[in-house]
Amino acid sequence: MIDSKQASEALAEIDDIVQRVRQSRIYDLASLMMILWGGLVFAANVATYLWPRQGYYIWFAVYVFGIAGSFAVSASNRARTGVRTFDIRAFIAFLLLVAFGYFCGLVLGHFTPRQQGAFWTIYFMLFYALAGLWFGNAFVAIGLGITALTLIGYFYIGEAFPLWMAFVNGGGLILGGLWMRRS
Template sequence: MTSVSKHEAQAALSDIDSVTRRGMALRSYRHAGPILMLWGVIWGLGYLGMARLAPEYWGWMWGGLDVVGVGGTLLLSSRLKPADGVLPGQTWRTSLGMAACVAFILAIVAVFPKTELLPYIALPGLFVGFLYTVMGVVMAAWRYALIGAVVFVAALLGYYAWPQYLAEWLALVGGGGLFLSGLWLRSA
């Protein structure tokens, strides 16, 4: 009978941990894909609305779209079961996290002066890009980090390169990018 050394046992446990984390990340990607696709459509519609509507209608438009997005996210999340790798209460934690993000963006809008609209158009892209990047790094879910970095850089690029078309740019690269990213995650 061959005995296993302490080093071999640690290496085997490390491999098991690595495979487990990878499996969790892949399940997370598959579950997040449809939600990201939903938000891609919402972003596309919202930013196209910003390009076409007067600023006094933006809050109402985004409010309605956010209600649809949160409702859709809850519906999609509620279909997940613990057997899918979803932790108990994850749907509500996700919803509370989304609500906190929306509240954070609304607080920024509320306290900063409204002298120029362009920064407010770029803010969600910058914030969501940053959030996904951090989430991807913390969770070692590199697809999230890549999606976040692309959205963040695209928002900055549009802000500086094509400020007069920023809303349309973010509808295309933000909304379209989130939708395509959702397809990519779903296929993981």
């Protein structure tokens, strides 16, 4: 028989384990998504550097393949774990995020391609950092790190900015995803 203090300690320990498992599940799915999007972003930045006039089509293709890939990763994760990971609210939030970004970049901002590259990266990394406030410090570190490197590249890297972004944004997402798999 246990007393109330021991019961409280046991419940606190169970709660701690639940929180760690929850964070592990979030990190597992997020890491797969980050690796997927990191590879696509890396390829798109290299392609944009090589064929700058085709940038719009390249990035449109990345969004189509990225969203389709995200659905595939989510479905695969559900088949593997039995846990439903697709949330229509999260998908709508993503669409609203992209719509607002397009509004700012195309309607309000009239950004150059270089400014677009910096804007979209910093914009998405803001949400990584914000997500980290709820889901773990790895998101904050990834968001702030990629943002800082993007700003360095924007101000100090010349014509090779898309290549810089391939490694900073695409490579950063891939490395961040691999790091999260270890956490």
